[in-house]
Amino acid sequence: MRPYSALFIISAWALFVLTVRPVFALGPPEASAPAAPVEYYLSYPGILPDHPLYKLKVARERIIAYFISDPQEKVNFYLKQADKGILATAMLVDKHNSKLAQTTALKAEHNMTLLSLELSNFEKLPDQPLLDKLTTASLKHQEVLTSLLGRIPQNEHAVFQQVIDFSKRNLDQINSYRLTNLNDKQ
Numbered sequence: 809m810r811p812y813s814a815l816f817i818i819s820a821w822a823l824f825v826l827t828v829r830p831v832f833a834l835g836p837p838e839a840s841a842p843a844a845p846v847e848y849y850l851s852y853p854g855i856l857p858d859h860p861l862y863k864l865k866v867a868r869e870r871i872i873a874y875f876i877s878d879p880q881e882k883v884n885f886y887l888k889q890a891d892k893g894i895l896a897t898a899m900l901v902d903k904h905n906s907k908l909a910q911t912t913a914l915k916a917e918h919n920m921t922l923l924s925l926e927l928s929n930f931e932k933l934p935d936q937p938l939l940d941k942l943t944t945a946s947l948k949h950q951e952v953l954t955s956l957l958g959r960i961p962q963n964e965h966a967v968f969q970q971v972i973d974f975s976k977r978n979l980d981q982i983n984s985y986r987l988t989n990l991n992d993k994q
Contacts, residue, residue, distance in 0.1 A: 848948040851888050853896035857912050858905060879929040883938070886923035887945055890916045894949045898956060906960045910967040913953065917974045920946065924981040939986045946979040 855865050869889060876882045893916025900909035923942070927934055953972050957965055 846944060846948040846951050848944045850895040850948065850952070851891040853892040853899065856896050856899060856903075857908055858900065858903070879926055879931075880934070880938070882929075883923050883926050883934075883942075886919045886926065887942065890919035890923065890949065891945065892916070893919060894952050898952055901956050901959050906964050909956070909960075910964065910971075913968060913971045914974075917949070917971050917978070920949070920975065920978045924978050927982070927985050933988060934985060936986075939982060942982045943979065943986070946975055946982060950975050950979075 855862050873882070873885060873889075876885055893912055897909045897913040897916060900906070900912060950972055953968055953975065957968055960968065
């Protein structure tokens with residue numbers, strides 16, 4: 809074995825031993841522990857609204873939406889746009905651009921409104937897995953928006969609270985389709 813290989817192995821071992829620290833649990837969770845996070849992953853937005861080419865991206869997305877004729881594909885498209893918008897909102901808040909984050913959040917939730925309106929264009933009721941996915945996505949959007957309230961100035965809470973309220977209304981609309989779907993199966 810070469811001396812450099814032995815030196816590398818010893819250095820890697822020493823680095824591992826010196827940097828690994830034990831982690832101890834604090835004890836059982838209390839009754840007031842926060843709710844478990846929603847298991848749903850938001851789509852990465854790519855170009856953020858503060859990028860110079862963002863207007864081209866928006867134009868492209870509008871053209872794509874115009875040419876989608878299948879209601880289920882359109883619902884999935886609007887869901888993906890809403891997911892991207894919510895994550896972009898969080899990224900803008902992290903960049904301390906909360907004014908642009910407000911309009912981005914409103915536009916993202918507007919996509920959820922368009923999505924819930926598009927559900928009425930289905931020839932038959934949407935299938936249960938799609939409704940489950942939409943419900944989970946709405947809950948995730950509300951979770952992200954609620955978490956942003958702690959990271960923005962108090963005077964900007966009203967707009968984000970309004971978006972959360974819109975999200976709750978959209979969730980109610982989706983749940984009404986769910987109930988209709990369940991009642992028709994019985």
